[in-house]
Amino acid sequence: MRWPALAVLAVIAPTFARAEVVKFEVTATQAPALEGRAFGSAGTAEKITARATIALDPTDPHNAVIADLGAAPRNADGRVTAVTDVVILRPQHPNGTLLFEVLNRGNKLITGWTQDTDGPSGNRLEKAADAGNGYLLENGYTLVWAAWQADAPAAPGAMRIEVPTVPGMTGPSREEFVLPSGPGPHRIALSYPVADPASAQLAVHARADEPRKALGKATLIDPTTIEVTPAAGMPANALYELTYTAKDPKVTGMGLAAIRDVTAFLRRDGSAMNPLATVGQTGIQRAIGLGISQSGRVLRDFIYFGMNQDERGRLVFEGAMPIIPGARRSFTNARFAQPGRNPGPQFDRLYPVLQFPFTYPVLDDPISGKRDGILLRCRLSNSCPHVMQMDSEFEFWGSQTSLLVTDPQGYPVDMPADVRLYLSTGAPHFNAADAVMMKLPACALPVDPHSIRMALRALIADMQAWIADGTEPPASRYPDIGQGTLVPHDRAYPPIPGLGYRAQYVRAYLIEQGEGVPQIKGEYPLFAPRAGLDGNAIAGIRMPIIAVPRATYTGWNPQAGVQGPQELCTQLGGVLPLPATAAAARADNDPRPSIEELYPTPAAYVDAVGVATAELLHSRLILPQDAVVALEAARSGTLAKLGK
Numbered sequence: 001m002r003w004p005a006l007a008v009l010a011v012i013a014p015t016f017a018r019a020e021v022v023k024f025e026v027t028a029t030q031a032p033a034l035e036g037r038a039f040g041s042a043g044t045a046e047k048i049t050a051r052a053t054i055a056l057d058p059t060d061p062h063n064a065v066i067a068d069l070g071a072a073p074r075n076a077d078g079r080v081t082a083v084t085d086v087v088i089l090r091p092q093h094p095n096g097t098l099l100f101e102v103l104n105r106g107n108k109l110i111t112g113w114t115q116d117t118d119g120p121s122g123n124r125l126e127k128a129a130d131a132g133n134g135y136l137l138e139n140g141y142t143l144v145w146a147a148w149q150a151d152a153p154a155a156p157g158a159m160r161i162e163v164p165t166v167p168g169m170t171g172p173s174r175e176e177f178v179l180p181s182g183p184g185p186h187r188i189a190l191s192y193p194v195a196d197p198a199s200a201q202l203a204v205h206a207r208a209d210e211p212r213k214a215l216g217k218a219t220l221i222d223p224t225t226i227e228v229t230p231a232a233g234m235p236a237n238a239l240y241e242l243t244y245t246a247k248d249p250k251v252t253g254m255g256l257a258a259i260r261d262v263t264a265f266l267r268r269d270g271s272a273m274n275p276l277a278t279v280g281q282t283g284i285q286r287a288i289g290l291g292i293s294q295s296g297r298v299l300r301d302f303i304y305f306g307m308n309q310d311e312r313g314r315l316v317f318e319g320a321m322p323i324i325p326g327a328r329r330s331f332t333n334a335r336f337a338q339p340g341r342n343p344g345p346q347f348d349r350l351y352p353v354l355q356f357p358f359t360y361p362v363l364d365d366p367i368s369g370k371r372d373g374i375l376l377r378c379r380l381s382n383s384c385p386h387v388m389q390m391d392s393e394f395e396f397w398g399s400q401t402s403l404l405v406t407d408p409q410g411y412p413v414d415m416p417a418d419v420r421l422y423l424s425t426g427a428p429h430f431n432a433a434d435a436v437m438m439k440l441p442a443c444a445l446p447v448d449p450h451s452i453r454m455a456l457r458a459l460i461a462d463m464q465a466w467i468a469d470g471t472e473p474p475a476s477r478y479p480d481i482g483q484g485t486l487v488p489h490d491r492a493y494p495p496i497p498g499l500g501y502r503a504q505y506v507r508a509y510l511i512e513q514g515e516g517v518p519q520i521k522g523e524y525p526l527f528a529p530r531a532g533l534d535g536n537a538i539a540g541i542r543m544p545i546i547a548v549p550r551a552t553y554t555g556w557n558p559q560a561g562v563q564g565p566q567e568l569c570t571q572l573g574g575v576l577p578l579p580a581t582a583a584a585a586r587a588d589n590d591p592r593p594s595i596e597e598l599y600p601t602p603a604a605y606v607d608a609v610g611v612a613t614a615e616l617l618h619s620r621l622i623l624p625q626d627a628v629v630a631l632e633a634a635r636s637g638t639l640a641k642l643g644k
Helices: 002-012 110-115 254-268 294-304 376-380 394-398 453-469 582-587 602-618 624-636
Strands: 020-030 045-056 080-091 097-102 142-146 170-177 186-189 201-205 212-217 219-222 225-228 239-247 286-292 319-323 363-365 370-372 386-392 419-424 508-512 519-524 551-554 574-577
Touching: 020 254, 045 254, 080 254, 097 254, 097 294, 097 453, 110 286, 110 453, 142 254, 254 286, 254 294, 286 294, 286 453, 294 319, 294 376, 319 453, 386 394, 386 453, 419 453, 453 624, 602 624
Parallel strands: 097 142, 097 286, 286 319, 319 386, 386 419
Antiparallel strands: 020 045, 045 080, 080 142, 170 239, 186 225, 201 212, 201 239, 219 225, 363 370, 508 519, 551 574
């Protein structure tokens, strides 16, 4: 009885040309890779390097959201093409999950962050040691990277994508930069060609919190290069700003389609063109999209623009893990976009990276007059992934993160059942695996050595269980206004001598783009995690370094010698050791408990770490192997990472 109905549907249903990978050229294969290193029961790994060509039909509804796609040059089939680098690393015995990392400025981060390697090794993936502790491969993940960022730096090991331009189209653009050292003049490359030389106007700020000073018309060397001499009386790190009429925008939003289409191709295409296919099957049963920092913001854009369904409307990612993005997205899917921009305490503040909607549910914004949500489009198409977002504590000061859990007026917002939020309490934006407390001249406090790595490993395992067998992940652990763990910035800390907090944080502005300098049209309220008497935030995933503290660890660190309300050290946190004795605490009027009061003996400290670790294990927020590492560090006196 169902055949006639299906036949009718086949006749009357509209047909659309499909976005797809039309060419997948393998350029190198290493089997086994990583010098033949074996990863437990998963075996050795194979590394595949390739170039993928995607072809998008601008009339396909799946592509309609991509800015300027319809104006781009087309091939003979009426499609717009882009070519992207692809790297695949898969074990002999995979677990059926494709883990796609959205690249960060062309670079792989996840191999370093989850496997405790840093620097070029995690990007290179050539030597046996480049896989670090081997966590991802030992657990059977098929790892995939494809370039998406059209303005990624041309650095060694970085992956690139080639997207088309729209010739002759013009519009406003803006550059912000710091000059190289020396008297100059210095040549600065522009993101786009200058269409009208008279429009190229230059200005300078002594610091981001100080007003701009007009310098007049810029000196053009050619349409994509200006020459700048340092302005008299300005510091070496002054911010220069160029506004101009640009031409020939890149179709940068095609980078989002590259993420979609390469993933869809590798997990579902059974043809000989797919290196993961065997006898018409890929063996990929599910996929996780993960992005760290800039790429976490892009992953939020990927969801927001409705890209989580392939050319047949099927899911691309069952799970999405934006890591340390805050409440921001990216400047990717727009005319004259600059995806590499990263607004923060010192730079790029007026680029449209913080844009409503900030959070996952659909809300009204009385400031902009919009109604929207990150999950709006995928809710309409039934294509939303399970979401697990984790932020470091820095994001509350540098990335406007409280907007993730409040509405634009500052009232609390509940998350839907398919979204979990986690805070890595006390952690800065990034740290190497072997970081220790150290003093930097630019920052008022010693820098915070805490890292999100242990929590990240555990959450990947939790996401795998969630999408593979339906095991619910840990409940959200995030500051909340209703629970009193998210408060106004001036109420975040008790009066701790030496901490020096003056409610500095990066403001959340509604910014209107247009000709010339963008204009601030409104401001959203922001809040901060509330600290306990020891100065450490109460909410979040409190790893043993925080739950059993020997110091106060903060997600912020003021710039030394400046008083601006937003001037913090970019992406860094601070650390202030607890007083050693009760007498020292009383002498300094320090409200924090002393080391001798908290841990009368070394054994008492180790026991306390054991209790905290057991709670995290029970909650599935630390892996057993990391629990062992934490206990060993407690016994050796290195857990607090305070150095010697």
